[in-house]
Amino acid sequence: MLYVLESNISTDDILYNMNETYVKDRHICTIENFKLHIGEPGGKFISNPFSFGTTEKSDWYFWLYPNGDSSESKGYLSIVFKSLDYSGSAMKSKFKFSIINNKGEEKYVRESCTLGSYQCVNYWTVPKIVRVDTLLDPSNGLLRNGNLVLLFEIFLIGPNNNITKNHSATQFKLDETLPKLDNYLDQILQRQLSTDCIFVVGRYNFYVHKHKLINRSPVFGAMFKDQLKESKKSVIEIVDFKADVVKEMLDYIYTDEASNLKEMAVEIFLIAYRYGLNGLISMAIKHIINKLKE
Template sequence: MEENKAQQTMGVYKLSLPPLTEAFESWTISQSKHSNLNYTWTIQNFSNLTETCYHYSPAFCRCDKDNLKWRLELYLNGSSEIWIGLKLSSEPVNGDKIMGKFKISVLNAEGKKSYSKTSSGVIELKANEEYERLKIGRNNLLKYYLPGDILTIYCEIDVVTNTVDFSGRKGITQNTNPESTLIADFANLLQSQSLSDVKLVVGKVEFPAHKIILASRSDVFKAMFEHDMKETKSGRVVITDVKPEVIQEMLHFIYTGSSQKIKEMADELFIAADKYALDDLKKMCEITLYEKLSIDRAADTFILADRYNMELLKKETINYIIFHGKDITETIGWEEMTIKHPALINETLKALFSSKEQLPISK
């Protein structure tokens, strides 16, 4: 069984104006934005892998707008050595060049990096191309770095996304991407309930809101308020099929574009986002559901992905079920799925039997 963990951070380098800028009438400083992704691939019973062949980790992504997918590959060169490499397994949607650097390491028993391989500076990362690999003698690895017969591979990827220009003249500095208080202002507007003109009513709980903001973010609310419907006349939108805490979080997203509790309620939040046509929130929930895939959650995630046509999540969940078949088939969720959703069981079996390629070792 393998464990995989991914973390991603978005950042922009801090601006520090060089003293020399004051000596010129005008100047521009360009800054690179970057995105970091750290990924851990843990392979148990490593010594049982004796064949000369490739093994691949499940696809993992940066979970931001470009959805670039990556895989680690493990090549066993007979009994002498292993090679560990990184591949970009999807093309960028907009066709832009992907520039970045990466580092692949093997972790020892203390979780510290032992063997490591770093790309030679910032390079162009192209889909399905091979880059410099980490090569390790197999016997040396088994003897010193695999306590419990576990191989842990740690990958760090730093991708340059774009640049931000800062320009100015003597005594004047202009940031072409100024930090805004807009999000904070809208969050305060929701919290203060100032000038609200509609209420979302869930049971005994009422959430004051603003028609213009709801309509600008959701086509469903827009159609509701533009026509002579009872919600427009009464100023009340009664909701009977969504929990109050889910509506509260949905409103937070509508006003701020972010969600603070998405990890806790991704399933229910996705359903609410689908009901009110909040596509960005749906995408965020889909990514979170993928990140939360586990033995116990696999069946429920599979059912949800099928019901709401989340094809990418559905495909990844099927792969996950295939990799962890024995453990998942013993869960209560799987037993219920066999009774209520037999077609999904059949779909999983078809995917298993029709696979012609070497399956990834597992997530």
């Protein structure tokens, strides 16, 4: 077995605060015989989706790279949290990651900013957590009998009615460790209320704004010509690109960034070319050229 994923709910894992609820889930991942799975940069473990005590499907999962996610992070442990859920959820999330050493202590703790499935920035990347040789050094005590044990804590924030009634948890007091919403996320949440277009990619729905698409892409501009009435929500089905490729395109349209582009540079180039996203085309070409030089 390459890895074992366990889930549990902490004794202090739900907070009810006026109209919002905070949920915290813990997941423990054990990679057995870690040394045997280091391999080349880019080799990865992909977890099963994390399941939360909510009424909504979350579909958060992680990619773990034992020897870095690229040549730039070779020699380091890397991790990426991702979600393919663009269902218009009002739930926000925050991640905490740490290594459990042979004494049961948390080491190399990393925390994400607050993320949300309602926005187009729904991944968190930590390319250089700790050097692999540091992990393998017995004097550091980071492996337990040769196994790498990782702890993931996921905070969810959202309306009370999103939490399932049978979710076994107790209330706890608000403290300074809980993730806070920033102004940018508040603005994104407000814009979510006015989405007027849905991208359908397999079983995934991506809720977006026509005006954002039109401003960034002449192809979308032509597509939505004379279709800008607020009462009319357009549905676009994409059958020849995977959901994570569409996600990267939308990330670029909303943020001018595509942090996971190097994982699928060719596919990103093709979708960017189709929709006339010249900036994304240039970014994809750069990654393709760099890959050929490796």
